[in-house]
Amino acid sequence: MEEVGNEKKMEMEIRRGPWTAEEDMKLINYIALHGEGRWNSLSRSAGLNRTGKSCRLRWLNYLRPDIRRGDISLQEQFVILELHSRWGNRWSKIAQHLPGRTDNEIKNYWRTRVQKHAKLLKCDVNSKQFKDTLKHLWMPRLVERIAASTQNVEFTPYDYSPENSSVATATSSSTSSESIGSSFYGGDQVEYGTLDQMTNNDSTLFNNGDAFDNMWSVDELNIWLLHSNLCDLI
DNA sequence: AACAGTCCCAACCGCGAATGA
DNA sequence: CTCATTCGCGGTTGGGACTGT
Numbered sequence: 001m002e003e004v005g006n007e008k009k010m011e012m013e014i015r016r017g018p019w020t021a022e023e024d025m026k027l028i029n030y031i032a033l034h035g036e037g038r039w040n041s042l043s044r045s046a047g048l049n050r051t052g053k054s055c056r057l058r059w060l061n062y063l064r065p066d067i068r069r070g071d072i073s074l075q076e077q078f079v080i081l082e083l084h085s086r087w088g089n090r091w092s093k094i095a096q097h098l099p100g101r102t103d104n105e106i107k108n109y110w111r112t113r114v115q116k117h118a119k120l121l122k123c124d125v126n127s128k129q130f131k132d133t134l135k136h137l138w139m140p141r142l143v144e145r146i147a148a149s150t151q152n153v154e155f156t157p158y159d160y161s162p163e164n165s166s167v168a169t170a171t172s173s174s175t176s177s178e179s180i181g182s183s184f185y186g187g188d189q190v191e192y193g194t195l196d197q198m199t200n201n202d203s204t205l206f207n208n209g210d211a212f213d214n215m216w217s218v219d220e221l222n223i224w225l226l227h228s229n230l231c232d233l234i
Numbered sequence: 235a236a237c238a239g240t241c242c243c244a245a246c247c248g249c250g251a252a253t254g255a
Numbered sequence: 256c257t258c259a260t261t262c263g264c265g266g267t268t269g270g271g272a273c274t275g276t
Binding site (some may be wrong): 052 | 262263264265270
Binding site (some may be wrong): 016017018019053054058059061062099104105108109116130162 | 243
């Protein structure tokens with residue numbers, strides 16, 4: 001009986017909700033000394049009344065020194081759209097190609113920004129219509145804007161069109177994370193921007209923030225959807 | 235100024251996979 | 256092989272911040 005009572009007491013002491021600065025410091029200091037991993041025992045040893053899960057999440061999504069904060073840049077938006085079109089909601093896999101960004105952040109971005117547009121257009125975010133809108137309208141537009149915003153820095157915008165995109169040509173067997181990591185788009189001969197260039201720390205590349213929302217009007221998108229529907233019927 | 239509605243993000247939850255005893 | 260524990264992922268939620276009326 002007493003044991004059950006103690007367990008209950010332990011459970012009662014487990015903290016939830018927002019982390020305090022003191023808890024953050026405990027976690028940072030402990031990991032600096034002992035490294036990460038073994039989260040449950042780490043939590044106990046560090047003197048944190050948190051679940052191992054909670055500690056892991058806090059570290060990976062917030063405290064890690066290489067976390068990048070701030071708006072998602074045009075380049076990053078493009079990478080997210082591109083990789084999501086290939087892999088779907090594989091947030092952690094997508095995050096691996098966006099240094100400093102977490103799966104949680106990308107997931108939040110997708111839900112708040114991209115799904116918002118789908119909602120405005122009254123179509124499902126997973127529908128062919130919406131995917132086509134992304135591929136044929138949003139992504140080419142993003143490329144234009146990336147090219148415009150990077151004219152003054154050493155970035156070689158590639159000739160993007162949905163047809164030469166790996167979105168259109170890739171098969172599941174031919175896509176690999178390595179191909180994305182080394183050269184952002186396919187062919188070795190073509191001078192494409194590399195992922196590093198797409199996601200480096202150059203402030204001129206990363207201060208474009210929220211441009212996504214203002215790229216086109218709902219009317220513009222609706223006209224395009226109507227047009228693509230008519231084309232499908234013909 | 236006050237309120238309602240919406241947006242955004244940190245954090246939690248459930249589940250399946252991996253690992254170890 | 257089995258069971259328990261831990262880890263990692265994707266989905267969901269709570270609440271503060273922001274915006275519009």
